Amino acid sequence: MISDRQNIQVSVAIVGGGLSGMSAAWELYQAGIDSLVVLEANDRIGGRTFNQLHPKIGYVEMGGTWVGRTQTAVLDLARQLGVATKQGKVDGATIYGYQGIWTMHEDNPSESATPAQKDFAQVMAKFEQLSQNVPLDAPWNTPNAETLDSISAGEWIDRNTETIEARAWMAGSIRQGIAGDPHQVSMLFVLYFMANAGFFDLRETAEDYRLVGGSHSLTLKIAEHLGDRVWLNTRVREISHGDRVRLVTKRGVIQADYAIVAMMPKDAGKIHFDPPLPAIHQQLISEWQQMSWIKFFCLYPRPLWWGKAASGHYYSMDTEAEVFDVSPDDGSYGLLIGFFEPKYSNLSEVERRKCAIQTVTDMFGIAGAAPEEYFEIDYTQQSWTSGCVAALPPGLLTQAGAALNEPVGRIYWAGTERSTRWINYMDGAVRSGQHAARQILEQLI
Amino acid sequence: MISDRQNIQVSVAIVGGGLSGMSAAWELYQAGIDSLVVLEANDRIGGRTFNQLHPKIGYVEMGGTWVGRTQTAVLDLARQLGVATKQGKVDGATIYGYQGIWTMHEDNPSESATPAQKDFAQVMAKFEQLSQNVPLDAPWNTPNAETLDSISAGEWIDRNTETIEARAWMAGSIRQGIAGDPHQVSMLFVLYFMANAGFFDLRETAEDYRLVGGSHSLTLKIAEHLGDRVWLNTRVREISHGDRVRLVTKRGVIQADYAIVAMMPKDAGKIHFDPPLPAIHQQLISEWQQMSWIKFFCLYPRPLWWGKAASGHYYSMDTEAEVFDVSPDDGSYGLLIGFFEPKYSNLSEVERRKCAIQTVTDMFGIAGAAPEEYFEIDYTQQSWTSGCVAALPPGLLTQAGAALNEPVGRIYWAGTERSTRWINYMDGAVRSGQHAARQILEQLI
Numbered sequence: 001m002i003s004d005r006q007n008i009q010v011s012v013a014i015v016g017g018g019l020s021g022m023s024a025a026w027e028l029y030q031a032g033i034d035s036l037v038v039l040e041a042n043d044r045i046g047g048r049t050f051n052q053l054h055p056k057i058g059y060v061e062m063g064g065t066w067v068g069r070t071q072t073a074v075l076d077l078a079r080q081l082g083v084a085t086k087q088g089k090v091d092g093a094t095i096y097g098y099q100g101i102w103t104m105h106e107d108n109p110s111e112s113a114t115p116a117q118k119d120f121a122q123v124m125a126k127f128e129q130l131s132q133n134v135p136l137d138a139p140w141n142t143p144n145a146e147t148l149d150s151i152s153a154g155e156w157i158d159r160n161t162e163t164i165e166a167r168a169w170m171a172g173s174i175r176q177g178i179a180g181d182p183h184q185v186s187m188l189f190v191l192y193f194m195a196n197a198g199f200f201d202l203r204e205t206a207e208d209y210r211l212v213g214g215s216h217s218l219t220l221k222i223a224e225h226l227g228d229r230v231w232l233n234t235r236v237r238e239i240s241h242g243d244r245v246r247l248v249t250k251r252g253v254i255q256a257d258y259a260i261v262a263m264m265p266k267d268a269g270k271i272h273f274d275p276p277l278p279a280i281h282q283q284l285i286s287e288w289q290q291m292s293w294i295k296f297f298c299l300y301p302r303p304l305w306w307g308k309a310a311s312g313h314y315y316s317m318d319t320e321a322e323v324f325d326v327s328p329d330d331g332s333y334g335l336l337i338g339f340f341e342p343k344y345s346n347l348s349e350v351e352r353r354k355c356a357i358q359t360v361t362d363m364f365g366i367a368g369a370a371p372e373e374y375f376e377i378d379y380t381q382q383s384w385t386s387g388c389v390a391a392l393p394p395g396l397l398t399q400a401g402a403a404l405n406e407p408v409g410r411i412y413w414a415g416t417e418r419s420t421r422w423i424n425y426m427d428g429a430v431r432s433g434q435h436a437a438r439q440i441l442e443q444l445i
Numbered sequence: 446m447i448s449d450r451q452n453i454q455v456s457v458a459i460v461g462g463g464l465s466g467m468s469a470a471w472e473l474y475q476a477g478i479d480s481l482v483v484l485e486a487n488d489r490i491g492g493r494t495f496n497q498l499h500p501k502i503g504y505v506e507m508g509g510t511w512v513g514r515t516q517t518a519v520l521d522l523a524r525q526l527g528v529a530t531k532q533g534k535v536d537g538a539t540i541y542g543y544q545g546i547w548t549m550h551e552d553n554p555s556e557s558a559t560p561a562q563k564d565f566a567q568v569m570a571k572f573e574q575l576s577q578n579v580p581l582d583a584p585w586n587t588p589n590a591e592t593l594d595s596i597s598a599g600e601w602i603d604r605n606t607e608t609i610e611a612r613a614w615m616a617g618s619i620r621q622g623i624a625g626d627p628h629q630v631s632m633l634f635v636l637y638f639m640a641n642a643g644f645f646d647l648r649e650t651a652e653d654y655r656l657v658g659g660s661h662s663l664t665l666k667i668a669e670h671l672g673d674r675v676w677l678n679t680r681v682r683e684i685s686h687g688d689r690v691r692l693v694t695k696r697g698v699i700q701a702d703y704a705i706v707a708m709m710p711k712d713a714g715k716i717h718f719d720p721p722l723p724a725i726h727q728q729l730i731s732e733w734q735q736m737s738w739i740k741f742f743c744l745y746p747r748p749l750w751w752g753k754a755a756s757g758h759y760y761s762m763d764t765e766a767e768v769f770d771v772s773p774d775d776g777s778y779g780l781l782i783g784f785f786e787p788k789y790s791n792l793s794e795v796e797r798r799k800c801a802i803q804t805v806t807d808m809f810g811i812a813g814a815a816p817e818e819y820f821e822i823d824y825t826q827q828s829w830t831s832g833c834v835a836a837l838p839p840g841l842l843t844q845a846g847a848a849l850n851e852p853v854g855r856i857y858w859a860g861t862e863r864s865t866r867w868i869n870y871m872d873g874a875v876r877s878g879q880h881a882a883r884q885i886l887e888q889l890i
Binding site for chain 1: 716
C-alpha cells in the first residue's frame with residue numbers, strides 16, 4: 001500500500017464519485033480543466049445510482065430509476081453522453097391502500113366523493129397553495145418562514161384535517177415523497193420540497209422515462225472520459241483549508257486549489273475539517289436527517305398482473321410499503337420494486353420478504369403471491385452512503401439554510417440535497433454538481 | 446511519524462479520553478484489567494472538562510463547572526482521587542429578564558402573583574407531573590410515549606400556556622436546561638431529561654459544589670495512574686468488528702477484545718464502522734442534535750455586584766444569554782460566566798463581547814459595565830468535540846432509544862448522553878463510563 005502512495009497537486013479535487021461529483025468533474029473537464037481528481041471511498045462510482053448484475057435479467061438498478069420530462073439537466077446529460085431513454089411504466093395515479101381498501105386520489109373529487117376524499121383534496125390544495133410562496137433560492141424568505149419551520153408537517157396536517165383517512169393518506173404521501181416521518185420533518189421543508197421538486201405531482205413529472213443501461217450508465221460514461229482522474233477506494237478523511245485545500249487519504253495527500261465536497265450532507269460529517277467549518281455549515285451537515293428506506297425487488301417469470309391492475313404505483317398504509325411496476329415493455333419478465341420504511345431495518349430479511357409478498361399479494365392477488373426471487377438493498381448497511389434520500393427537521397432551514405450553497409473559502413458543495421431544483425432526484429444531483437463546477441470556473445477565469 | 450507506529454493488542458480499547466472514557470478506564474484498571482489503552486484524538490485529555498491557564502487568576506474551567514449534592518458518582522470519584530470540593534456560588538432561584546424586567550420564578554406563586562407567573566407555575570407543574578411517569582431505563586415505555594415523542598416541547602408549551610411571558614420563560618428554561626430550541630426538541634426527551642437530571646430543580650441540586658483545581662483534575666489524576674496507556678493525538682478513524690475489534694489510527698492498528706466508544710453520539714459518527722452499525726445505532730448517533738452554546742467569561746478586579754444582586758443565576762430572554770457568578774469566596778477577583786445560544790456563533794467575537802457586556806450591565810448596572818477582560822470558548826470551533834451538550838429531536842427516543850446502552854457485538858458505549866441518571870452532566874459521564882466498564886467486566890469474568 002505504501003508504494004501506492006501519491007502526493008499530487010491538482011486544480012480541483014472532487015470528494016465523492018456519485019452523480020453530482022461526476023457531473024461536476026465532467027463540467028470542469030469540458031471547460032478545459034483537466035487537472036482534477038475524483039476521490040471515491042467506495043470500490044465503484046455512481047453513489048446512489050448503480051447497477052447490480054443479475055444472472056437472469058442482466059442487471060437491476062439498485063438506486064435512482066426514473067427521469068421526469070421536466071428534469072432537463074439529467075436528460076441533457078444523458079443525450080450528451082449517448083445514454084438513451086425509454087418510457088417509464090408509471091402511468092396512473094397513485095393508489096392508496098388503507099385497511100385493505102384501495103383508493104385512487106383525485107385532485108377534484110366529485111360530489112359523490114367520500115368525506116375523507118374531500119378532506120384529502122382540500123388539505124393537498126392548501127399545501128399546493130402555500131408551496132407557491134416559497135422562493136427556491138432562499139426558502140427561508142418564505143412568508144411566515146419561522147412559524148412554518150417551527151412545526152412539523154405532521155403537526156400541521158393534524159391541525160388542518162378532519163378525517164383519520166386523510167391524515168393517513170397525507171402521511172403516506174409525505175413518507176413516499178420526502179422519505180421522512182411527517183412528525184420529524186419541517187413543514188417549511190415539505191413546502192420547499194413541493195416547490196423545488198413538484199411533490200404531489202410526482203406521478204406526472206418525475207417518472208416518465210428510464211435510462212437504457214440503467215442510471216449507472218451516466219457516471220460510467222463520464223468515468224471513461226476522465227480515465228485515471230477517478231480514484232476508487234480512496235476515502236478522504238481530513239480536509240485542511242486555507243490558501244489551498246489539502247485532502248488526506250490513505251493513498252497520499254492531494255493539494256488542490258479548490259475542492260468540491262459532493263456527498264450527502266450527513267456523510268460529509270465523517271470528514272475532519274481543519275479548521276472546523278463555520279457553525280451553520282456544521283449544523284446543516286449534522287442535522288440533515290438520514291431516512292434510509294430499504295428497496296426491495298420481487299421478480300416473476302411474467303408480469304402476471306398486467307391487464308388487471310389500474311396503475312403502476314401503489315402505497316400501502318397498512319404495511320407502509322410503496323410498490324412500482326418496472327417490468328420491461330415486452331413482458332419477458334415481471335419486476336416489482338418497493339420501498340420499506342427505515343424501521344423495517346430492524347426486522348430480518350426473512351421477515352421483510354414475508355411483508356413484501358403480503359403487500360404485493362394485497363395489491364395484485366394471486367398474481368403477486370409467488371415471486372421467483374426476492375432481493376433487497378438496505379441503504380443503512382452500505383459502507384459509504386448513509387441513506388438514500390433525506391429530509392430536514394424543524395428549524396434547520398431557517399437557521400442554517402444559508403449554508404446550502406455557500407462555499408467555505410475554497411471548499412464548494414454539491415449533492416442533490418443542495419439543488420434548488422429537483423432536490424433528492426438524479427436531476428438535482430446533476431444540477432448541483434454543475435453549479436459547484438461553475439462557481440469554481442468563475443474563480444478560475 | 447512512521448517510526449512511531451505501534452500495532453498492539455489489548456484487552457480493552459477506549460475511544461475518547463473525556464470524563465466518561467477515563468472513568469471507564471479507571472473502573473477497569475481498578476478491577477485488575479491493565480491491558481487497556483485510551484485513544485484520544487485531541488492533544489489533551491478531559492473532553493468537555495478542561496482548564497485553560499490564565500496569567501492573572503491561575504486557570505479557568507472551560508467546560509463542566511459544578512457538581513450537585515446528589516451527583517454521587519462524580520463526588521465519590523473525586524473523593525477517591527483526592528480532588529477536594531468547595532461550595533458553589535449559585536444560591537438563589539434563577540432570575541429571568543424579559544423586556545428589561547427581572548422576575549424570580551416561584552413554585553407556589555402567591556395570590557398577588559401576576560397571571561403570567563401563575564401560568565408559568567401551572568405549566569411547570571404539568572411538566573413535573575408528566576415527568577414522574579418516565580421510566581429512566583426505558584423512557585420509550587412512558588405512557589403515551591409515541592404521542593409525546595411526536596411533538597416538540599415548544600408545540601406542547603404553546604398548547605398548554607395562555608400568556609406570552611410564560612411561554613418565553615418556559616422556552617428560556619428549556620434553552621438553558623436542555624441547550625436546545627424548544628421547537629426542535631422532543632417533548633418526551635424533555636420529560637426524560639427532567640426525570641433523569643431533575644431539570645427545573647437545577648438550581649437546587651446541580652450546582653452545590655465546585656472541584657478544587659477545576660473539573661479537569663479528575664481526568665488528570667486518572668491519567669497519572671494510567672501512565673502510557675493514554676495516547677494523545679490518536680484519532681480512531683475506523684473500527685472493524687467481529688470476533689475481535691480492530692481500531693485503525695495513524696499510529697497503528699489496535700487489536701482489542703472489547704472496545705468502549707466514549708464520545709458524544711454525534712462525534713462517533715465520524716468513525717467508519719465496518720460492517721456498518723445496525724440502523725437504530727446509526728440513527729441515534731446521527732440524529733442526536735449538536736446544540737453548541739458559546740461560553741463566555743467576564744473578569745473584574747472585584748465582584749463589584751456582591752451585596753446588590755439577589756442570585757447567582759440569571760437568564761435574559763432579551764439577549765437569550767445565561768449568566769452565573771463564579772467569583773472566588775475571598776472576592777479577590779470577580780468572574781461571571783455566561784452562555785450564548787448557538788446562533789451567536791454567526792456573530793463576530795467583537796459583537797458577542799458587546800452583547801455579553803450589555804446583558805451583564807442590564808443585570809448588575811454599572812458594576813458589570815467594564816470587565817477587565819472578556820474571553821470565550823465556541824464549542825462549534827473545537828476540533829474534536831462537536832458541541833457542549835445536546836438534545837433529541839422528536840421521534841428519536843421511541844424509534845432508536847433502545848440503542849442507548851445496547852452493545853454492538855464487542856463494542857460498548859459511554860458518554861454522559863447515554864447515562865440513565867444526570868444525562869449531560871459530569872455525573873452522567875462518570876456513571877456511563879463505569880457502566881460500560883462493568884458490562885465488559887461481566888464478560889471477562
